[in-house]
Amino acid sequence: MDFTFTEDQQLLADSVATFLHREVTPERIRASWEGEGSDTRLWQQLVELGLPAMLVPEEHGGLGMNELDFIQIAQECGRVALAEPLVEMAMIATPMLAQLAAGSQPCARVLQQIAAGEARVAIGHPLNPAVADAGIADWLLLASGREVHLVPSDAATLIRQDSVDPSRRLYTPEWDRTAPTYRVAGEEAGAAAWCAALNRGAVLNAALLLGLAQGMVAQSVTYAGDREQFGRPIGANQAVKHHMANCAVQAEFARSPIYRAAYAVAQDPARAHIAASHAKLAAGEAALLAAKNAIQVHGAMGYTWECNLHIWAKRAWALEKNWGDAGFHQERLHAWLLEDTTDIGAEHTFDYPAPEALDSAA
Amino acid sequence: MDLNYTPEQNALREEVRQWLADKVPAQPLQSFDTKEGFEQHRQWEKTLAEGNWGMVTWPVEYGGRGCDLIQWLIFEEEYYRAGAPLRVNQNGIFLLGPTLMEYGTAQQKERFINAMASGEEMWAQGWSEPGAGSDMAAIRSTAIREGEEYVINGQKIWSTRAVFADWVFCIFRTDPASSRHQGLSFIFVPLDAPGVTVRPIAQLDGLPGFAEIFFDDVRVPVANRLGEENQGWRIAMSTAGFERGLMLRSPARFQQTAKRLVELYRQHRDEVLDLSVADAVVKAYMGAQAYALSTYQTASKLMKGGKIGAEASLNKVFWSELDQQMHETALSILGARAELLPHAPAAGAVGNWLDGFLFAQSGPIYAGTNEIQRNIIAERLLGMPR
Numbered sequence: 025m026d027f028t029f030t031e032d033q034q035l036l037a038d039s040v041a042t043f044l045h046r047e048v049t050p051e052r053i054r055a056s057w058e059g060e061g062s063d064t065r066l067w068q069q070l071v072e073l074g075l076p077a078m079l080v081p082e083e084h085g086g087l088g089m090n091e092l093d094f095i096q097i098a099q100e101c102g103r104v105a106l107a108e109p110l111v112e113m114a115m116i117a118t119p120m121l122a123q124l125a126a127g128s129q130p131c132a133r134v135l136q137q138i139a140a141g142e143a144r145v146a147i148g149h150p151l152n153p154a155v156a157d158a159g160i161a162d163w164l165l166l167a168s169g170r171e172v173h174l175v176p177s178d179a180a181t182l183i184r185q186d187s188v189d190p191s192r193r194l195y196t197p198e199w200d201r202t203a204p205t206y207r208v209a210g211e212e213a214g215a216a217a218w219c220a221a222l223n224r225g226a227v228l229n230a231a232l233l234l235g236l237a238q239g240m241v242a243q244s245v246t247y248a249g250d251r252e253q254f255g256r257p258i259g260a261n262q263a264v265k266h267h268m269a270n271c272a273v274q275a276e277f278a279r280s281p282i283y284r285a286a287y288a289v290a291q292d293p294a295r296a297h298i299a300a301s302h303a304k305l306a307a308g309e310a311a312l313l314a315a316k317n318a319i320q321v322h323g324a325m326g327y328t329w330e331c332n333l334h335i336w337a338k339r340a341w342a343l344e345k346n347w348g349d350a351g352f353h354q355e356r357l358h359a360w361l362l363e364d365t366t367d368i369g370a371e372h373t374f375d376y377p378a379p380e381a382l383d384s385a386a
Numbered sequence: 387m388d389l390n391y392t393p394e395q396n397a398l399r400e401e402v403r404q405w406l407a408d409k410v411p412a413q414p415l416q417s418f419d420t421k422e423g424f425e426q427h428r429q430w431e432k433t434l435a436e437g438n439w440g441m442v443t444w445p446v447e448y449g450g451r452g453c454d455l456i457q458w459l460i461f462e463e464e465y466y467r468a469g470a471p472l473r474v475n476q477n478g479i480f481l482l483g484p485t486l487m488e489y490g491t492a493q494q495k496e497r498f499i500n501a502m503a504s505g506e507e508m509w510a511q512g513w514s515e516p517g518a519g520s521d522m523a524a525i526r527s528t529a530i531r532e533g534e535e536y537v538i539n540g541q542k543i544w545s546t547r548a549v550f551a552d553w554v555f556c557i558f559r560t561d562p563a564s565s566r567h568q569g570l571s572f573i574f575v576p577l578d579a580p581g582v583t584v585r586p587i588a589q590l591d592g593l594p595g596f597a598e599i600f601f602d603d604v605r606v607p608v609a610n611r612l613g614e615e616n617q618g619w620r621i622a623m624s625t626a627g628f629e630r631g632l633m634l635r636s637p638a639r640f641q642q643t644a645k646r647l648v649e650l651y652r653q654h655r656d657e658v659l660d661l662s663v664a665d666a667v668v669k670a671y672m673g674a675q676a677y678a679l680s681t682y683q684t685a686s687k688l689m690k691g692g693k694i695g696a697e698a699s700l701n702k703v704f705w706s707e708l709d710q711q712m713h714e715t716a717l718s719i720l721g722a723r724a725e726l727l728p729h730a731p732a733a734g735a736v737g738n739w740l741d742g743f744l745f746a747q748s749g750p751i752y753a754g755t756n757e758i759q760r761n762i763i764a765e766r767l768l769g770m771p772r
């Protein structure tokens with residue numbers, strides 16, 4: 025039993041964090057809102073760091089790492105509110121391709137391209153109403169019923185769906201669902217793949233949400249130290265302190281469930297339902313509270329477009345509802361926990377329910 | 387990261403489980419806030435000590451097993467799983483014991499540790515005073531040196547289990563000219579010493595769970611002082627204190643409460659009309675689970691040489707408010723029956739939820755109120771201005 029990251033995992037996360045904090049500035053994020061909506065140079069830098077290739081298996085030219093290796097990086101992406109679709113592409117779409125690659129040549133080929141930094145893949149999970157970053161992707165992983173289709177993006181018609189978060193570039197795709205070359209998994213294999221993708225999506229987005237919460241608290245603490253009223257910093261007032269302390273408590277007790285869920289997903293994503301849902305719920309709640317309290321602590325400034333805070337807050341509001349909203353994940357926990365046969369208690373901290381005992385929500 | 391128990395850890399779990407299955411009293415003991423209940427619990431501490439299970443993290447030479455924090459967590463899980471009695475000896479085991487080991491002289495260790503471990507001598511903690519609650523540095527009771535003795539005058543309050551305990555460890559002002567954190571010393575006083583008056587205070591459940599202690603020219607030898615004179619504050623707040631912050635409330639306690647809550651809900655689900663209750667039950671489970679995971683994470687970190695400091699305040703706020711939330715939810719499930727004491731003829735199987743609910747109201751107050759903890763989080767963890 026050892027609930028710590030390895031030295032390698034920590035070093036990697038720290039060095040990526042340093043890079044992100046240096047490169048991903050609010051100015052740069054705002055600049056990406058203009059025009060095509062992608063910072064090509066930044067993506068190139070992420071490729072040079074090897075991040076998109078991390079979860080590509082070695083036999084397809086990647087680094088063969090797993091979700092646990094990446095989870096703290098996802099958190100750092102949230103902390104800086106990275107607008108580039110690194111987490112969805114590298115952490116959710118890529119492992120799904122890897123899962124299907126044994127039975128699908130096209131998936132294997134796209135994995136090679138990802139490893140070489142030549143392709144980007146957007147993913148349209150049936151639970152999410154739109155596909156993020158489809159406009160800059162080369163490939164789209166799409167659901168037709170439970171089948172999985174791998175569609176070249178220029179073969180799809182993309183309808184833009186504007187989000188409250190200008191960093192989120194959403195589309196609904198239309199494509200020829202009958203074209204046999206697109207289908208990379210049928211109903212059965214597809215259901216399993218979408219289910220695993222959902223658990224990954226929930227955990228990785230939980231990490232993003234936690235990072236977003238931490239980012240908002242950090243900005244608010246700085247602001248509350250600088251801004252003065254009544255002749256002293258507003259942060260010296262206890263009401264302001266306690267707003268922030270409450271955020272810190274929520275964030276802290278989302279952290280371990282997220283790491284635990286990343287471990288579960290790395291071991292077997294199809295068994296990770298409960299851990300993933302717990303992580304997503306806890307992180308979602310922490311992020312919503314952080315957004316609300318951060319705005320409050322900024323006063324009217326927090327209600328402006330000019331203040332950078334909304335870059336984080338809007339992302340939090342959006343992601344909290346994606347990859348299964350609170351109702352979806354609560355429902356999963358209800359169905360499992362309140363069932364008469366479920367064993368819980370002090371000796372079961374690390375036990376996992378068998379997947380048969382759970383809904384196959386996907 | 388490896389979230390599997392080793393064969394040795396599993397073997398320890400099995401051993402603890404077996405031992406507890408043999409020894410845990412079949413009938414629940416009476417409350418330790420009664421005279422008889424206190425003695426029953428004292429007896430239980432003796433049984434634990436005889437099996438060397440009294441304080442598993444203590445070194446072998448003091449009757450412990452030298453367990454690491456993960457082993458401690460396993461022990462605690464089994465302890466609460468077995469429904470074993472609450473630890474009447476808590477002040478000794480978790481608070482004074484480790485402090486004695488760090489700061490005590492050889493004679494003090496020899497004199498006090500074994501008697502504490504066996505339950506022979508029970509300890510109360512005497513820090514708070516009427517004028518020094520959250521602001522502990524406002525302590526005014528004095529211990530004035532006269533030759534090889536201290537002469538103690540003043541008053542302590544809210545001292546848990548002092549009504550039946552044998553000794554109290556206190557913080558007194560040894561330098562009368564001093565103020566605030568300076569000039570305080572850490573001193574042991576036998577509760578039967580001449581000049582000591584213990585006045586019981588009834589808690590919300592009507593039982594004398596804590597007491598006022600009056601000191602009227604009480605004389606104790608200088609050898610009863612722990613650490614240097616006028617260094618009491620530092621000892622009380624020592625690093626060991628933060629680790630105690632980890633151990634004060636083990637997650638197993640809340641996991642078992644969550645389990646009982648889930649069972650209560652399953653049993654009554656058809657009668658519960660409040661739609662928010664099912665969510666609250668799930669939330670309670672998630673809270674207990676999050677606290678357990680977080681503690682495993684902290685324990686792993688500490689075992690690799692990491693430290694915890696003000697993070698302990700995050701724990702305190704979390705578990706105490708979780709405990710309230712769980713008991714509030716239980717009373718919601720019980721509905722109008724919730725107010726009935728277990729012996730009321732119409733109470734049916736209300737269990738001891740009401741008792742737990744009353745006690746949960748004190749969690750955000752003792753061991754540093756949650757407002758003070760939030761100040762610490764904001765100032766020391768987040769770096770906000772004082």
Ligand SMILES: Cc1cc2nc3c(=O)[nH]c(=O)nc-3n(C[C@H](O)[C@H](O)[C@H](O)COP(=O)(O)OP(=O)(O)OC[C@H]3O[C@@H](n4cnc5c(N)ncnc54)[C@H](O)[C@@H]3O)c2cc1C
Nearest residue numbers: 511512513514519520544545546748751752753754755757
């Ligand atoms: C069940 C129980 C057992 C206890 N056992 C012991 C024991 O064994 N030994 C012992 O020495 N003590 C014990 N205590 C006492 C405990 O440590 C004190 O109650 C606690 O420190 C608070 O002090 P107080 O009760 O005087 O409240 P006060 O300090 O008067 O506080 C009252 C309220 O004001 C708030 N407040 C005070 N100062 C501030 C501030 N600066 N900022 C914001 N809010 C503030 C508090 O948070 C609280 O809500 C026990 C208490 C309880 C309830």
